[in-house]
Amino acid sequence: MPQRTLHPVSPAAQARLVVALTAKAWRVPPSSLHAVARRAPHGYVPVRALRRLHAAAMLTLLPHSW
Secondary structure, three states: OOOOOOOOOOHHHHHHHHHHHHHHHOOOOOOOHHHHHHOOOOOOOOHHHHHHHHHHHHHHHOOOOO
16 A cells, blocks of 8 residues: 655655665765766756855945945
8 A cells, every 4th residue: 555645746756765765775875966966957056156146146235335
């Protein structure tokens, strides 16, 4: 009998969970950050790029003369 959950779970999410649990059980080392970023969903922005964008936005908000 299938388990019932409170939230519907997509087949892709279930597959990721199975792979993660299997990797943990078999003690497979985690993927590199680069490999994780390659598989990231569309619209993924690396943290370094977000920091640069945030710093640039903060500079535009500062007044030019005190």
